Amino acid sequence: MKTSWLDGLRGFAAFLVYWHHHTLWAHEGSELILESGFGFNNQHYFASFHFIRNFFTGGHFAVAIFFVISGYVLSAKPLALIYAGEWAKLNDNLASAVFRRWLRLYIPIICTTFVFITLHHTFGFWTLSVKWESNYRDSIWMWYAEIKNFTFLFNAGGEPWFTYNPHLWTIPHELKGSIIVYTTVLALSRCSKPARLWCQTGLIFYFLYIVDGWPCALFAMGQLLSELDLLAEKKELPRLFYRLEAYKDLIFYNLFCIGMYLGGVPSHNNEIKDLRASPGWYALSFLQPQAVFNYKAFYLFWAAAFVVPAVPRIHWLKSFFETRFCQYLGRISFALYLVHGPVLWVLGDRLYVAVGWVREAHKEGIPGWVDLVPLPKWGPFGLEVAFLLPHLVLLPFTLWVAECVAKLFDEPAVRFGQWLYRRTLAPAGR
Secondary structure: OOHHHHHHHHHHHHHHHHHHHHHHEEEOOOOHHHHOOOOHHHOHHHHHHHOHHOOOOOHHHHHHHHHHHHHHHHHHHHHHHHOOHHHHHHHHHHHHHHHHHHHHHHHHHHHHHHHHHHHHHHHHHOOOOOOOOHHHHHHHHHHHHHHHHHHHOOOOOOOOOOOOHHHOOOOHHHHHHHHHHHHHHHHHHOOHHHHHHHHHHHHHHHHHOOOOOHHHHHHHHHHHHHHHHHHHHOOOOOOHHHHHHHHHHHHOOOHHHHHHHHHHOOOOOOOOOHOOOOOOOOOOOHHOOOOOOHHHHHHHHHHHHHHHHHHHHHHHHHHHHHOOHHHHHHHHHHHHHHHHHHHHHHHHHHHHHHHOOOHHHHHHHHHHHHOOOOOOOOOOOOHHHHHOOOOOHHHHHHHHHHHHHHHHHHHHHHHHHHHHHHOOOOOOOO
């Protein structure tokens, strides 16, 4: 499949989110080291070094990649229908996509969080991250009160975090970005090719430099990249691209390297003064536009915008993301994103405490697990023996739970959306 590398890239990005959250969880109190720039406050750690840091705290970068990939994939079929002149099929495709999108995103979330609450009140396990209600009835009511607002497209207030799985803050952005892609495709469907490309470019500029809409800018960039790839297949790219053909390898290797550097933007806080105090970021700090409140979002936009188109044009990178393991991660990526947090808070927390990563709250909450089998903390910061060995259990178990969730909730949600849409269609000719 010509876009199988996209599935692998999405899967590997989901794994980076998993690793990011585990790294920060075990190294509680070390966020300043891990998420600040290399050399900030004269702290020099291998895990925070340029480029290397993406493999320790690359979850932020991974989210930007998720959004670009979504914009790319969601627009690919509608754009192909536009260039084929299949207007009736375009209407059917967009109608079906918009109808099914909410169901596809939120049914797995509703199911997994409901199961998480039910398991807690069945077995009574303690968690540091989630503060539970005293009884099942109150928990279900609080869950309902939160989820009805969390799943509302136009919700503009309250906390962005969902109590029973705070990692899912990205999903409302995913829904908004999806609607932007579908709306933009439809709005520009009758435009000429140059007009559509310029309008998409203008939309990206608007989202990134005029208003603080960085998630929308990432979706719009994914849509633009999707159309450019479609034009490349048809040999109809703007002439400028063909003039640069001889330098293609040089350009994409440079884009990849620049993107990987920007993807490691320090992210401990929103203070631009701290970014300027980070070695290697002083000059770059002045590029941040006024509109963007959280400076790291701006740099992550360009990081994802450079890396995603570079991957399929660098042979060894494309081959890596087409490996069976990355393809497997791609297939369960959404489920992995949903379950890695609860597994970390229930099983991971206990294993980390057992081998020596203890916080004061653990001594009261799970005293029986404290230093149960202490392990040495040999090795570089972020790669200690006591941190790596628990993953011999944690990683396989998390992947197994993700596989179960994919089969029980994720894949059925896709099929249910398709079935429900077909059931609502009017008979032919009406």
